[in-house]
């Protein structure tokens with residue numbers, strides 16, 4: 114056991130192997146010459162995959178050169194997620210395979226001459242060590258002391274393993290750091306979530322309202338394509354964003370809202386739509402409950418009231434409300450995706466859901482369609498024993514309406530001073546760079562110092578791997594099978610990922626790792642198939658296909674059982690809410706002590722000389738996972754800080770100048786960031802793309818490039834309803850030169 118962990122840069126290791134990686138990388142660079150391409154195109158073999166560069170999971174084909182080297186990935190024409198086209202990140206996914214900085218062998222933390230270092234290890238040694246420690250932790254504290262943090266495709270197998278071990282403390286950052294508030298809000302209103310891919314019927318919409326959703330920079334593929342088609346067909350786009358986003362550039366109306374005031378705007382829109390009788394009366398009478406209470410509640414929330422809060426002119430609020438009403442029911446007020454902003458996010462998205470209900474868009478063409486999902490038969494494994502303690506028992510009564518485990522609650526329970534009902538002492542981390550993903554890094558690091566075991570499964574030496582006791586190198590998605598993709602869509606479908614090539618170095622797939630560890634934990638019954646191909650084939654045969662067929666076609670789409678993509682006229686619908694209706698007034702929320710109808714509460718404002726830090730996506734990167742990708746760093750290799758010209762002038766900041774940012778708690782960014790002076794950002798805020806500012810030197814292409822927003826997010830507004838971590842209440846100022854004291858930090 115290590116009492117205090119040092120961050121270890123994975124540097125001196127695997128030097129021999131690097132040369133191989135670099136060589137392979139040169140091959141891909143060389144392939145951009147047309148002659149090479151022509152020569153190689155003759156003998157192309159292709160294998161199906163679905164993309165892992167983001168969670169839209171587009172299905173595609175991986176092409177190889179005549180020497181068997183991975184060459185190119187393109188979209189599968191039969192796939193509803195991508196319609197045959199990959200986004201720049203998906204195309205650049207090849208770079209994940211060729212990245213010479215990849216993890217290459219298992220690593221174990223050891224103490225050498227008083228210094229903590231990693232030593233290379235065999236898989237057997239590494240897994241023995243993990244199994245031994247997990248058994249000991251279970252004996253000392255109970256199996257629930259192990260937590261799994263996971264994101265991405267490998268989640269299924271590690272979840273099976275940890276559940277079999279006896280813990281249900283399994284959290285994904287896609288809940289409390291991303292779409293949790295949205296899903297809870299939609300569940301409370303419609304009895305159903307907004308799903309992934311979202312069930313927004315953008316291709317047939319007449320009016321799309323984007324509140325922060327920056328589609329076009331947020332490159333979720335099918336959504337971007339549908340938005341572009343809708344624009345061609347004359348749909349109105351209304352964008353609410355303090356920044357002139359790419360989407361704002363395509364919009365008839367841009368509402369440059371004062372950040373953090375969206376609930377006021379939503380209430381004013383609801384007011385306009387009700388008091389002008391713009392709402393879909395027949396739909397509301399048939400399907401909704403709580404209308405009278407809502408109407409009385411919003412009576413004072415006029416556009417004039419909202420103007421004083423949001424800075425959006427009353428006339429613009431009125432015009433846009435009318436525009437939505439004119440398009441109804443073919444209108445979408447987008448539910449958003451990364452919605453953990455200000456701690457009242459579930460309520461903000463409740464207001465979005467209510468607005469959609471009034472406009473009659475749920476279940477209607479051009480609004481929200483009814484999804485269909487292929488029900489995959491699972492393999493027969495023993496039932497999991499219900500764990501004696503759940504994550505809710507850690508802090509009883511906290512986050513009462515969270516329907517999934519809250520990652521930050523598991524982290525808090527790893528810090529003894531927080532007095533959790535029982536301790537979390539071991540973390541298994543798969544495919545999530547917690548140091549970049551969870552705000553308040555100091556808290557995450559404190560939790561890590563209190564662990565007795567930290568295992569990290571990753572493909573790259575990221576910040577989180579530096580804190581691990583054991584690092585397990587996974588092969589990339591291009592070198593492995595995975596669970597079948599069976600996401601809901603307009604038609605049910607399945608997609609296969611298979612290895613295009615053998616894993617490079619001493620890396621293994623998620624399935625292999627989980628299966629081998631299950632043997633060492635005496636849990637092999639949960640992985641009845643030695644070979645993943647056999648498991649997939651058995652599963653596919655039960656589903657009326659086979660591994661052989663899926664290897665040929667990649668994607669199999671089925672017809673819907675009934676013609677029920679939208680509600681039919683006057684259809685009787687039973688919603689999965691307590692009342693069986695769409696709930697404009699939520700007795701469920703009220704019963705748990707929360708506002709039954711969303712309330713606007715003012716948030717903290719920046720003080721003199723400080724600006725609200727807001728962040729988002731760049732089309733060519735995904736979070737921190739692509740920051741070192743050779744193909745994508747060619748397109749963008751650092752982030753910039755967007756500053757309004759008025760502010761830049763006041764501070765004497767010049768375009769392209771490098772500065773540091775300092776937040777309200779005096780945290781100064783590790784690295785400097787390039788200034789982008791632009792009218793496209795309000796004067797009260799600054800903007801940057803998330804995922805840059807890496808401090809791991811081994812990430813040779815991205816080390817020290819740009820600034821990490823997470824480092825500056827130390828004030829976290831936690832949503833009391835479901836535990837989401839609001840990240841946009843942080844304020845920064847500019848540092849043009851670091852003092853000696855600051856430089857030493």
Ligand SMILES: Nc1nc2c(c(=O)[nH]1)N[C@H]1C(S)=C(S)[C@@H](COP(=O)(O)OP(=O)(O)OC[C@H]3O[C@@H](n4cnc5c(=O)[nH]c(N)nc54)[C@H](O)[C@@H]3O)O[C@H]1N2
Nearest residue numbers: 264290291451544545546550570571575736737738803823
């Ligand atoms: N400050 C700030 N924080 C945020 C956000 C933000 O915008 N700003 N966004 C939030 C949102 S919306 C989300 S969804 C989360 C995303 O959170 P994460 O999914 O944690 O995001 P990444 O930073 O990309 O970290 C992914 C990790 O998985 C590794 N990885 C990539 N491919 C594989 C693989 O095939 N196998 C394994 N085992 N590992 C792999 C990468 O190397 C990397 O270490 O972050 C949230 N946190």
Ligand SMILES: Nc1nc2c(c(=O)[nH]1)N[C@H]1C(S)=C(S)[C@@H](COP(=O)(O)OP(=O)(O)OC[C@H]3O[C@@H](n4cnc5c(=O)[nH]c(N)nc54)[C@H](O)[C@@H]3O)O[C@H]1N2
Nearest residue numbers: 325326327331332356372373450451729731732734735736
């Ligand atoms: N290229 C690319 N695409 C991605 C991803 C990626 O990493 N790269 N990640 C995917 C994932 S997991 C997610 S969750 C989504 C996230 O993408 P979205 O859900 O679309 O975006 P958000 O992060 O919620 O919002 C970012 C936008 O909100 C604006 N904003 C900031 N503060 C406020 C405010 O107070 N009010 C309003 N109205 N707007 C505000 C910012 O200016 C910015 O334009 O993107 C997905 N798509």
Ligand code: SF4
Nearest residue numbers: 164167170171200203
């Ligand atoms: S949207 Fe792009 S990165 Fe995401 S899965 Fe599709 S191709 Fe891959």
Ligand SMILES: [Mo]
Nearest residue numbers: 287291450451
């Ligand atoms: Mo997300």
